[in-house]
Amino acid sequence: MTLPLSELRGPVRALFSDVDGTMTTGDRIEASTYEALERLGEAGIPVIMVTGRPAGFGQAFMKMTPVLAVVSENGGVTFVRNGRKLEKLYGVPQASLPEWRRRMNDTAVEVMSKVPGARLSSDSKYREVDLAIDWNEEASLSRDDAELCVDMIRRAGFTAVRSSVHVNFGPPHFDKLSACKTVIRQVLKGNVDDLAPYCFVGDALNDAPMFGGLPTSVGVANVKHWWDELAHKPAYLTEHAEGRGLRELIAHLMSLRTNR
Ligand SMILES: [Mg+2]
Incomplete structure (x- = not known):
């Protein structure tokens, strides 16, 4: 059952945040959201x-924003700091990437030939592990056509997940959760048996x-657009959508700290 955010009691040691539709409001990170993220880190x-x-x-976010680590490509590539260097942790063995990419390109061509309007996302050329079919960023496919892309890609042997803008697909066996557990272990020195x-x-x-x-999972209010399709629901829900919902969560986490 999903509870209102006010029921979240903590303590919370770190905040893992999605970016599009969670940190952003209408495609931008608002100044007030950025400031809230800075304050939370400082606290x-x-x-x-x-x-x-x-x-x-991910590399740009790591270099330019107040974050500890970045999980990009839905877990395909994770950036952590190692002294002054950025270290990249891959969701699949790096040596296997060229062969995966060749097969993924073939599948993308097939999907684009069968689903009118489907195309590779404009950010696909900056991807190392996965690729993305644009369904709702610069393209505008129906949800049914986006799901048709998901089905075709899965039948070709890849994992595929639909975000609010893309159908991301890639080699099997990694996701946002597996990458976050790596960050908890390696960077936060935490125990993945107690999340x-x-x-x-x-x-x-x-x-x-x-x-x-994650038992302490939160949906910003716009998650309700996809509610019936969500295989797992968040434990808590904010009142507000997008960046405003994230600011609501950060204010709540700050209040838990001061009330402790
Ligand atoms: Mg999102």
């Missing part, structure tokens, strides 16, 4: 971005593994 609750966006975005202190917030179908895997 000792680090922020980890968890996104379906490409590794190229309750790690809060996740997201808004879409590709967040379902996180909603299912």
Whole structure:
């Protein structure tokens, strides 16, 4: 059962946050959201971005925003700091990537030939592990056609998840949750057998593994667009949508700290 955010009691040691539709409001990170993220980090609750966006975005986020780590490509590539260097952790063995990419390109061509209007997302060229079919960013496919893409891709032997804008697909056996567990172990030195202190917030179908895997999971109100399709529902729901919902969560986490 999903509860209102006010029922979230904590303590929360780190915030894992989706980006599109959660951190962003109408495609932008508002100044007030950015400031709230900074304040939370300064208060000792680090922020980890968890996104379906490409590794190229992940590197930029790591360099330019107040985050501790970035999970990109839905877990395909995770950025962590190692002294002054950025270290990349891959969801599949790096040596296997060229062969996977060749097969994925073939599948993308097949999908585009069978689903009118489907195309590779404009950010696909910055991806290292997965690829994305644009269904709702610059393209506008129906949900049914987007699901047709998902089915075709899965039948070709890949994992596929639909976010609010893309159908991301890639080699099997990684997702947002497996990558976040790596961050909890390696960066936060936490225990993955007790995930309750790690809060996740997201808004879409590709967040379902996180909603299912983390007991302290939160949906921003716009997650209700996909509610019936969500394999796992978040434990808590904000009142507000998108960035405003994330700010509502951050304010709540800050109040838990001061009331402790
Ligand atoms: Mg999202």
